[in-house]
Amino acid sequence: MSLLAKTDSRIFNLLQTYNHSRENIRLLIDLSGMSDYEKIGFIDAWQEEMADFFARNGFCFACNRLIEQCDCEEPIRPLHPSRSA
Numbered sequence: 001m002s003l004l005a006k007t008d009s010r011i012f013n014l015l016q017t018y019n020h021s022r023e024n025i026r027l028l029i030d031l032s033g034m035s036d037y038e039k040i041g042f043i044d045a046w047q048e049e050m051a052d053f054f055a056r057n058g059f060c061f062a063c064n065r066l067i068e069q070c071d072c073e074e075p076i077r078p079l080h081p082s083r084s085a
């Protein structure tokens with residue numbers, strides 16, 4: 001298997017985990033009856049965890065590239081680009 005193909009399958013698996021997790025979070029929020037500000041805090045915390053999870057696996061959460069190839073201005077934590085402007 002080429003390095004590129006290996007990278008592709010790793011990011012594919014990460015994104016599958018992410019999509020699955022996002023579905024769980026959505027269901028949880030729907031069931032919880034949280035207020036809007038609670039939802040936002042909850043989703044923020046989850047996104048932080050996801051960014052850490054991607055970083056631990058060597059990928060940037062924002063652009064889905066390998067960390068070494070990422071040229072995001074704020075790699076790993078580019079979750080609120082509008083606030084940093």
Ligand SMILES: [Zn+2]
Binds near residue numbers: 060063064065070072
């Ligand atoms: Zn990036």
